Amino acid sequence: NAGVTQTPKFRILKIGQSMTLQCAQDMNHNYMYWYRQDPGMGLKLIYYSVGAGITDKGEVPNGYNVSRSTTEDFPLRLELAAPSQTSVYFCASSYEAGVRNEQYFGPGTRLTVT
Amino acid sequence: RKEVEQDPGPFNVPEGATVAFNCTYSNSASQSFFWYRQDCRKEPKLLMSVYSSGNEDGRFTAQLNRASQYISLLIRDSKLSDSATYLCVVKDTGGFKTIFGAGTRLFVKA
Numbered sequence: 001n002a003g004v005t006q007t008p009k010f011r012i013l014k015i016g017q018s019m020t021l022q023c024a025q026d027m028n029h030n031y032m033y034w035y036r037q038d039p040g041m042g043l044k045l046i047y048y049s050v051g052a053g054i055t056d057k058g059e060v061p062n063g064y065n066v067s068r069s070t071t072e073d074f075p076l077r078l079e080l081a082a083p084s085q086t087s088v089y090f091c092a093s094s095y096e097a098g099v100r101n102e103q104y105f106g107p108g109t110r111l112t113v114t
Numbered sequence: 115r116k117e118v119e120q121d122p123g124p125f126n127v128p129e130g131a132t133v134a135f136n137c138t139y140s141n142s143a144s145q146s147f148f149w150y151r152q153d154c155r156k157e158p159k160l161l162m163s164v165y166s167s168g169n170e171d172g173r174f175t176a177q178l179n180r181a182s183q184y185i186s187l188l189i190r191d192s193k194l195s196d197s198a199t200y201l202c203v204v205k206d207t208g209g210f211k212t213i214f215g216a217g218t219r220l221f222v223k224a
Contacts, residue, residue: 033212042118042201042214043158090157102148103212105157 004106023091124219137202
């Protein structure tokens with residue numbers, strides 16, 4: 001059981017480049033999330049999805065886009081990368097969004113924009 | 115004021131010590147509360163949920179004080195393997211808005 005997987009683990013981008021961070025889960029979870037974590041800071045929600053075809057903005061969505069064509073996959077797209085997007089990106093999933101539901105996290109993608 | 119505030123530490127304690135962390139939250143309507151553990155350069159993992167009546171899981175005890183809007187985590191008989199960052203997490207009514215604190219770093223030394 002792989003849980004939540006993310007690729008790549010590391011990436012260096014030049015300013016203005018674009019890339020897609022991949023996230024997949026095999027737990028049949030309806031809800032998926034993208035967070036970023038800056039050094040010494042808490043995780044901040046970028047986007048979330050409640051099911052295939054349904055996504056919504058979180059706290060810090062600017063500069064990112066998402067899609068959810070299947071239950072399993074939730075890619076995050078960075079367009080025109082900027083140094084401010086240097087961060088660690090975590091994907092997470094949960095069976096429900098209810099207040100008691102645990103979120104399971106992937107191992108993260110470390111992105112540097114120079 | 116931050117929505118969730120934690121003392122960043124670090125807390126440096128010897129093995130076997132008891133250590134406690136507090137976390138304050140600003141939204142009185144917050145519905146659920148968690149402690150996550152994050153090892154260096156790893157993903158967060160759920161340590162325990164925090165219930166109104168308080169709850170215990172082995173050496174770990176979590177308490178919620180709604181009147182004062184804080185939650186606490188007590189670790190008894192600290193182990194070297196407890197060294198990590200402990201994240202306080204608060205959810206709103208809908209469950210989508212999950213606010214993470216910046217974390218409290220704990221170092222347990224032999």
